[in-house]
Structure formats: C-alpha cells, structure tokens
Amino acid sequence: MIKVDFKNVTKTFEGRIEVLKGICLQLHNGESHIILGQSGCGKSVLMKCLLGIIPITSGDIVVDGISVLDKKQRRQYMRKFSVLFQGGALFDSMTVLENVEFALNQINHDAKTCRSIAEEKLIAVGLDQNIFTRYPAEISGGMQKRAALARALAMAPEVIIFDEPTSGLDPITGGVVCNLLKDTIAGTGITAITITHDLKVAEFLADRVSVLNKGHIEWTGKESEMSRCGNEFVERFFRASKGIINHRK
Amino acid sequence: MSFLATLGRYSLNSLQEIGRVFIFACTGLRCCFAPPFFLREIIHQLISIGFYCLPIVGVTAIFAGMVLALQTYIGCARWNAESAVAGVVVIGLTRELGPVFAGLMVAGRMSSSIAAEIGSMRVSEQIDALRTLHVDPIRFLVVPRIIAGITMMPFLVLIADIVGIMGGFLVSTTVLNFAIGSYINQTVHSLEMIDVISGLVKASVFGFALTILGCYHGFYSDLGAKGIGNATTGAVVSASILILILNYMLTALFFGI
C-alpha cells in the first residue's frame, strides 16, 4: 500500500532558485526509506514541502489520500507526522520533560497522562531521570537528539522523519542514535523517512534508498543494488562514500 | 537617472516593508483576542518585561527627573518664575519624559532580545517544530510578547513617573533650596488626571510597537549570525523611531492641537 505519494513536486524560491524539479516518489506503508544526496541538494527542502511548512510550487503530495494542499484537513495531515530535526529543535524555554509534555499537550489535554507518557518515552530513549529537569542548552548534542526523538515518538506518528540523525555526533553516539532509530522502526512498524548523506546510516536503516541530485530523484532501489544500478551519479556517490571510509582506515 | 532609480527602489522597498509590518501587526493583534492562549509563555513574558526592565527604567527616570528640575530652574529663573519648577517637572514627566524614556529603554532592552530570540529559534528549526505540532508560532511567540508589552509598559511608566518626580523633588529641595512643603503642594496642584492617563495610554501603544517590531525582525531576519545581528539592530532602531513618531501623534491627538 502506498503511504506517501510525491506527484511531480517542484519548488522554486523567489521565482528563480529552482531547488526541486519534478520529484516523483512513492513510499510504501511501513517501509524505512532513505533519501541520500549531497549537501545543499534540497533534502531538507523536500522534507519541509512534505510537511507543508514550505508551500510547493507545483505538483502534489498525498498522504493516505489527504493532499498537502488541502487546507481543511491540515490538522489530520499534520498529525500523521513527527520530525526529528537536524539539530533536535527542542524548545529553549522549556526543560527536556516539558518539551515532550508540551508536544503531547497539543493532542491530549490530560496533564497526568501527558506526564506519564513523556517520562516513559524519555526513559525509552535512554535518558536519565536527572536530565528531565534540565534545559536543552545544558545537555549535550547526543542527549538533545534523544530527547527530540522522545518528543517525536510521543506523538505516535504514522510517518516519522529523521533529518540527518547522526550529523554533529561522534561515531559512538551516532551509532547509539542509529540503533535507537532502528529499534523504533522495527518496534512500531511506522513509515520512516531518513534524510542523510551518510551511506553507513543508509546501509543500516534502509529498506529502500532514493538518491536525490540536482532536484531530481536519480534512482530508487535497494541499498545492496546501489553499486551496480547503472546510474553514473549513484555509483559515483557510492564509490566516494566507500572511498572516504577506506581512506580513514 | 541612476540616482533617481535608486531613490525609487529604496522608497518602494520601504513602503513594502511598512506594509508587511502593518499586516504582521494586525495578525498579531487579532490573535490576542482569540484562544488558544499559552499561559505559561504569557507569564514568562510579563515577568521578563515587567520585572527585568524595572531597574533600567527606574534609573533613567530618576536622572530624567533630576535634570528636568535643574534645567527648568535655570530657564524659569530668567523670568523670575522659579515657582513653576514643580509644575513643569510633574507635567513634563507624566506626559512626555516618563513614557518616552521608558519606551526607548525597554525598546533597547526587549526589542533586540525578542528579535534575537525568535531569529535563533528560526535558525535552529524550533519554529518549524512548532508548526509540525500544529502550534501557530504567532500565538506561541508573538501574542505573549504583545500582551506583556501592552500591559506591563503602563506599569513601568507609572513607576517611572513616581521615581522621576522624586528625583526632581530631591534636586529641588536639596540643590535648589525649595521648601519641601510648598514644592509638594505645587506638584499636587499642577497635576491633572489627563496628564497621567495620556502617559499610560502612550505607554501601552509603545509597548505594542516595540514588541511587534522585535517579533517582526526576528521572524523575517536573514539566517545566520550576521542576519540575526542585523535583525536586532533593525528592531531597536525601528522601534525607537516609531516610538518618537507615535509620541508626537498621540500628543497631538490627546491635547487636540
């Protein structure tokens, strides 16, 4: 079954900066889909178009039969998503616990339930009780990512989006976060979209991979087929990723 | 020719900007009257404007009152009208100096910090995060600040009036050798209700102007450190100028000139 359907989506900023030039992509229900691409190729813009935060220039995005352009069903549309933003995007003015509670408050008005779900989710992502009352500025980047993940999971979304989940983290913390994501995807069966330029993350999490380049989807398929897919850019991307890793050794 | 073209482009851009600010202000004001409200944020902002701006407003007011007494005395002495000092000080402070100085000081302190705060929330995608939670950023960020500005500024100005009058009193009775009893008497007799009320109404309007401009510059800043720097400067400068313009217009309106 198709969950998310990008129908020839284009996005042009200020009438001249063409970032997305006709994206056609279908995501299946319950799959873990990776969107790979170079820095600045428009991955974050694609995500924000999907969320309706940036209005698309033409085309349509349909999730479970609801269009992103449908103003009347906006709330139902938004309720389907949760996002783990690139930098976590925890609210500065609230403690870690309050961040999760605040999100829950928007869908569930019972303060007690909010508190218990929030605590449960924070513990599930491996955060300590004594972190709960700290402000985002007082905890490390890795902890912020986890807290943000807890906030995203607390909303019980149908589609979860991870924007650069490992960027800015050391390899060990990055690995831990990746494992958390994998457990999340496996445990809940939700549709996951991960945006990254890190092939290792893709290998680890992907059911299918799409490669974004110059505003087009170059190729979609299984990660294992990437190296011999016949697309020049995709193979180059693949070789470069492997090369850098070997080089580091 | 190219000079004219530049001038024209500049004027058009300015007009466009003014239009955008106006629409933004209307949207913000409209949202102030319809739920949902974020009570916690409102209380937070009430404290940050009402309480944390008290010291600077107080210090400004006391020195404004002191210097006003001193200068008025010098001026009045030339006409042998020294007895007018108390009246000029109290009317000058409640009608003009109290609201304007408080407005400028709070603009300097709050408009910039509001612009920086909202600008950096935008950079770190917190505003996008609000949207994904289906929370309207205007209601969450702008409304609490507007409410705090509108309600706390009159309070600050009232304090400024009292402190400023005390400053004038202090200088008059110690440096200028006025008799304490008659100075107080003259102060009370010169003061009319309209003086104070017009000052407080001005304060509310200034409170709205300085918060909305802070929010506007935060929301529409360019991203990056330089963008946020420009936004904070822009917020303070535009808020200060707007306060002075509004001050003239409100004075003309109140006293029918």
Ligand SMILES: Nc1ncnc2c1ncn2[C@@H]1O[C@H](COP(=O)(O)OP(=O)(O)OP(=O)(O)O)[C@@H](O)[C@H]1O
């Ligand atoms: N509001 C905007 N106005 C104009 N151009 C924009 C805007 N937002 C993004 N762009 C442009 O769109 C392009 C893609 O940006 P985007 O943030 O999606 O990159 P990305 O693929 O997420 O890169 P990274 O891996 O570095 O996060 C960039 O070249 C950027 O300049």
Ligand SMILES: [Mg+2]
């Ligand atoms: Mg990005």
